[in-house]
Every structure is written in C-alpha cells, then in structure tokens.
Amino acid sequence: MSRISDHEKKKVFFYADEDAKYYDLAEELTQPCMDLIHDTMVDLVEYSLTWKSEQDLRRPFYVLNVASGTGAEAFRLLERFDDIHVFAADFNPPMNKEFRRKFNERYPECDFASCVTLIEDDFFGEACAPDELISLLPEDLDPQAFDAVIAGFFLHHYPVEVKREFYRRAHAVLRPGGVLVLGEAISFESQRLSEFAHNFGYRWIEKQFSEPDQHLRSKYDALGSDAERLRQKWIDHWQNTHIYAPDVTVMGDQPTGGRETKPSHASMALEAGFQKIGFPFRLWEAAILWGEK
Ligand SMILES: C[S@@+](CC[C@H](N)C(=O)[O-])C[C@H]1O[C@@H](n2cnc3c(N)ncnc32)[C@H](O)[C@@H]1O
Numbered sequence: 001m002s003r004i005s006d007h008e009k010k011k012v013f014f015y016a017d018e019d020a021k022y023y024d025l026a027e028e029l030t031q032p033c034m035d036l037i038h039d040t041m042v043d044l045v046e047y048s049l050t051w052k053s054e055q056d057l058r059r060p061f062y063v064l065n066v067a068s069g070t071g072a073e074a075f076r077l078l079e080r081f082d083d084i085h086v087f088a089a090d091f092n093p094p095m096n097k098e099f100r101r102k103f104n105e106r107y108p109e110c111d112f113a114s115c116v117t118l119i120e121d122d123f124f125g126e127a128c129a130p131d132e133l134i135s136l137l138p139e140d141l142d143p144q145a146f147d148a149v150i151a152g153f154f155l156h157h158y159p160v161e162v163k164r165e166f167y168r169r170a171h172a173v174l175r176p177g178g179v180l181v182l183g184e185a186i187s188f189e190s191q192r193l194s195e196f197a198h199n200f201g202y203r204w205i206e207k208q209f210s211e212p213d214q215h216l217r218s219k220y221d222a223l224g225s226d227a228e229r230l231r232q233k234w235i236d237h238w239q240n241t242h243i244y245a246p247d248v249t250v251m252g253d254q255p256t257g258g259r260e261t262k263p264s265h266a267s268m269a270l271e272a273g274f275q276k277i278g279f280p281f282r283l284w285e286a287a288i289l290w291g292e293k
Contacts, residue, residue, distance in 0.1 A: 003124040003162045012157045013092055014237055016069075020094035022230060023070050025219050029208040030201075030234050031153075033283055034072075038152065040281050041181045041288055042076040045148045048179040048292070049081075059083045062137055064146045064173060066123050066166075067154030071099040075106070077150070078115055087136060087146070089119040089128055096120050124165055130172035145175035152183040157241075160262055167272035167291075174293040180274060185242075186265060186287040197284040201242075205234050265289050 004012070015023050028034050049061050060083040065074050068088035077086055090096055096118055103112050112118075117136060121127035137144050149170040155163055170180045188194045209231035212220040220227060266277045266289070274291030281288040 003122065003158065003165075008157075009091075011241060014233060014241075016092035016095045018094065019230065019233070020070065020092070020098045022223070022226065023095065023098065024072070025216065025223070026230055026234060027072070028216055029212060029220065030205045030238075031286060032204055033286070037183055037281060037283075037286055037288065038072050038076055041073060041150060041152065041183050042080055044181045044280065044288070044290055045077065045150055045179065046080055048181075049147055058142075058147075060085050061147045062087065062141070064133065064149045064170075065089070066149060066151035066170070068099060068118075069095045069152070069154075071102055073150045073152055074099070074116060075102070078107075084115075085117065086115065087117045087119065087133065089121060089123050091120065091122045093120060123169070124162060128169070130169055133169075133173050143175045145178065146173050147175060147178050149174060149178070149180045150182075151180075153185060155182070156185040160268075163265075164263075164268050164271070167268050167274065171272040171274060171293055176293055178293050180269070180289070180291040180293075182265075182289040182291075184265065184287055184289065185285045186282075187285065198238075198242075200284050202235070202238055205231070205238060209234075 010017075015026060019026070031037075045063065050057065061081060063077055063084060063086050065077070065086050065088045068074050068086075068090045069092075071088075074086045074088050077084055088099070090099075099118070100112055103110075103116070107115075119127060119133075119136075126132065133146075134144055137146070151166075151170070155166055158166075167180075170182075174180065188197065208216075209227060223230065263271075265287075266279075269277050269289060269291045274293060276290075276292045278290045279287050280290055
C-alpha cells in the first residue's frame with residue numbers, strides 16, 4: 001500500500017514531471033552546496049565499505065539507493081567503485097527515465113542493468129519490503145544483505161510513522177556493520193531558528209534565479225524562458241508546501257522531546273536499531289545522518 005496519495009505525490013514531488021530533465025540544475029540552483037553534500041554522502045559510504053582490511057572485503061558491493069531520482073547518488077557510487085551494483089528505488093517514472101538517459105549518455109558502452117537494478121516502485125510498498133529487496137541479491141551472498149543504504153532528500157514530507165518505517169526497512173536490509181547514509185532536510189527544535197533557515201532558503205532561491213552561481217551560469221542561460229517558470233514553481237513549493245513549522249513535516253533534530261518537538265531523526269534511527277548515529281554535515285536545513293548497524 002502506498003503511503004502517499006496521488007494528489008499529495010504530485011504536490012510534493014512537483015518537479016518529477018516533464019521538468020524532470022531540469023531537476024539536476026534546479027536542485028543545484030535551489031539548494032546550497034548540493035554537490036558537496038552528495039559527494040560527502042558518497043565519501044561516507046566509501047569510508048564504511050573500505051574500512052575493513054582488503055581481504056575481509058566481499059565484492060562486489062551491494063548498495064541500496066532509496067529515492068534515486070535522476071541518479072545524484074548512484075552516478076557518484078558508480079564513478080567511485082569499479083565493483084559495485086546499485087539497487088535504485090524510485091516511484092517517479094520521469095525521474096527514472098532521466099536517470100537512464102544520463103546513464104546511456106555517460107556510459108554508451110555499458111548495459112544499465114549490469115550496473116543498476118531499478119525498482120520503479122514505492123519504497124514503502126510491498127515491492128520494497130525488506131524480504132523482497134533482499135531476495136534480489138545473489139543467493140550465495142553471505143550474509144544476504146546490503147552493504148550500505150544511501151538515500152537523499154525524500155523523507156521530509158512524510159509523517160513520522162513513515163519516517164520510522166524508513167529507518168526500520170533500512171536497518172532490516174543491511175548486513176551487520178553496514179551503514180545508512182541519509183541526506184535530508186531537517187528542521188530545528190527552535191521555531192525561530194527554523195524560521196531563519198526557511199527564510200535563508202527562500203532568499204537563496206530568489207538570488208540563484210536572478211544571479212546564479214558562476215559555474216551554473218551557462219546552464220541557467222540555456223533555460224531561456226523556462227527559468228522564470230521554474231523559479232515560480234520552486235518558490236511556490238518553498239513557501240506553500242515546504243513549510244518550516246507544520247506539525248506533519250517538521251522534525252526535531254535533538255532527541256529531547258519538547259512541547260512541539262517531533263521525534264528526532266537520531267531517536268528514530270536508534271529505535272530502529274542503528275548505533276553510533278552522527279550528523280557529519282549540517283547547513284541550515286540540509287543534513288547528513290550516519291548510522292551503523
Ligand atoms: C528530491 S528528489 C531526490 C533525488 C536524489 N536522491 C537527489 O538527491 O538528487 C526525491 C526523490 O524521491 C522519490 N521518492 C519520494 N518518495 C518515494 C517513495 N516512497 N518511494 C520511492 N521513491 C520516492 C521521488 O520520486 C524523487 O525522485
């Protein structure tokens with residue numbers, strides 16, 4: 001059963017339609033340091049995959065990429081490792097189509113299915129139940145489980161029980177010692193700080209759509225008249241859907257539980273069985289959570 005109605009899905013994942021082709025640029029324009037964040041997420045996966053001695057490492061590595069979108073995490077993983085297979089789950093066909101298009105452009109000699117198993121389905125549905133995902137791995141794999149789970153920026157619009165389910169599923173599919181690396185939009189316990197972070201985001205989007213960072217300039221110019229349409233879509237999302245203090249989506253970032261505090265990501269991850277939780281990156285709403293099984 002899906003955890004999100006079609007109406008809500010369209011509203012929240014508003015970029016995953018005919019504009020999926022612009023998603024990468026829109027993400028870079030609207031979210032500060034997105035490249036650095038994705039690079040850091042993959043650095044953390046790499047660190048955890050290779051901290052054992054060379055002879056203890058099993059190969060290839062099997063990584064589950066939840067909410068793979070247009071491939072931000074998957075391409076970095078494929079570029080970093082020769083011996084990896086990525087299982088990518090995303091329920092939006094236009095995003096998956098863009099992921100495949102980019103793959104074919106980058107690796108014209110390679111067969112997509114030999115590097116990536118794409119699961120076009122809801123991560124909270126039957127097709128991505130832990131047993132189903134594990135059954136996709138080779139039968140003789142010991143233990144039959146993923147080495148890492150990586151997920152980026154998809155969870156913040158879901159209610160708490162779905163977030164909990166994410167941590168439960170991620171934990172259930174990992175091998176002992178495997179890691180979860182989650183990039184997410186995380187709010188603050190302080191309403192004032194949340195408000196500041198939200199306004200920072202708003203100003204950032206407005207600035208980037210008038211004076212984009214130098215390295216994005218040529219891509220931005222190529223948008224032509226679509227730039228203004230995209231700006232309006234993102235501002236509308238930011239101001240009306242991505243709200244900083246609604247009771248359904250805001251997350252506390254500390255496991256303290258004040259009056260208006262929702263369970264923190266750290267507490268939900270611990271509850272699911274992860275140990276040694278850490279937040280190695282944080283910039284306003286953007287954060288990376290690290291958890292070891
Ligand atoms: C903001 S995009 C992020 C994509 C990519 N991780 C990145 O950082 O560029 C969120 C993605 O999550 C996907 N998504 C959201 N909820 C999902 C779910 N329940 N199951 C599968 N995919 C989901 C959306 O389709 C969208 O492609």
